[in-house]
Amino acid sequence: MLQIHHLDKHFGTVRAVDDVSLQIPNGQMVGVIGRSGAGKSTLLRLINRLAEPTGGSITFEGQEVSTLKGRDLMAWRARCSMIFQQFNLVNRLDVITNVLLGRLNYHGFLDSMLKRFSLAERAMAIYALDRLDMAQTALQRADTLSGGQQQRVAIARALMQEPRILLADEPIASLDPRNAAVVMDALRAINKEEGITVVCNLHTLDTARAYCDRIIGMQAGRVVFDGTPDSLTTDAAREIYGVDGLDEALSESVTSSSLGSPDDGAEPRRAAVA
Numbered sequence: 001m002l003q004i005h006h007l008d009k010h011f012g013t014v015r016a017v018d019d020v021s022l023q024i025p026n027g028q029m030v031g032v033i034g035r036s037g038a039g040k041s042t043l044l045r046l047i048n049r050l051a052e053p054t055g056g057s058i059t060f061e062g063q064e065v066s067t068l069k070g071r072d073l074m075a076w077r078a079r080c081s082m083i084f085q086q087f088n089l090v091n092r093l094d095v096i097t098n099v100l101l102g103r104l105n106y107h108g109f110l111d112s113m114l115k116r117f118s119l120a121e122r123a124m125a126i127y128a129l130d131r132l133d134m135a136q137t138a139l140q141r142a143d144t145l146s147g148g149q150q151q152r153v154a155i156a157r158a159l160m161q162e163p164r165i166l167l168a169d170e171p172i173a174s175l176d177p178r179n180a181a182v183v184m185d186a187l188r189a190i191n192k193e194e195g196i197t198v199v200c201n202l203h204t205l206d207t208a209r210a211y212c213d214r215i216i217g218m219q220a221g222r223v224v225f226d227g228t229p230d231s232l233t234t235d236a237a238r239e240i241y242g243v244d245g246l247d248e249a250l251s252e253s254v255t256s257s258s259l260g261s262p263d264d265g266a267e268p269r270r271a272a273v274a
């Protein structure tokens, strides 16, 4: 269980995260939605400790993580790994080496750069790639892959850390609908089949509704909705996005970052708000 108590992050006068309290049981697939600037990225960065909280606490399985340092902090970042909108692969390296870099925490930097990985780790990397239907690209340079393929490699790299939690910060925001569906399907499969908790920031309502067990809506740093997709009413959506933003959040169903259903593969579909 990940427990967040009265978490704050202030940047000067901006309350990016404002008194957020949440309990996320192991194995849940959570979508965090909200307008640009609502505090979604900051919340994930606080959980992963890429940002330091101004106040409050974060615990996982009873252990306080907001004060971890050194090796313990590295270990936490492995248990709670993060993927980003921009994939962050090393373009000039081949796919399998990019995936093996997920073991960086288990090696020195030099060992990793000199590709001193064990046979077991190489087998693990191939398994992770195969898990994402990407094993056939293992020897290709990362920059020869499409965006959706690169994001799947980034997920494979994250899996190399053997995480309990996967944080995904706008993982499909720069992908076309077909690739976005493949990536969301992959995240959902990892969640359902491996029991890894997934917390995923998404711009649009319909993707969160289609893929997540639970939706957290943020507005100006605060959690203004926390419930199942079915309980997300028009009024609740209006509170998250505002009157202008709601239209935008729904009309984005024709853009790259919005999907209708996990099963329809390619075609985006506008989801009705209950």
Ligand SMILES: Nc1ncnc2c1ncn2[C@@H]1O[C@H](COP(=O)(O)OP(=O)(O)OP(=O)(O)O)[C@@H](O)[C@H]1O
Binding pocket: 011, 014, 015, 016, 034, 035, 036, 037, 038, 039, 040, 041, 042, 043
């Ligand atoms: N390093 C920073 N320095 C100053 N202000 C910041 C910093 N990071 C975030 N903010 C501010 O905190 C607020 C929340 O930003 P955050 O990026 O968490 O929102 P978001 O919901 O993820 O938005 P987006 O969807 O556009 O990424 C915004 O007002 C943003 O300008």
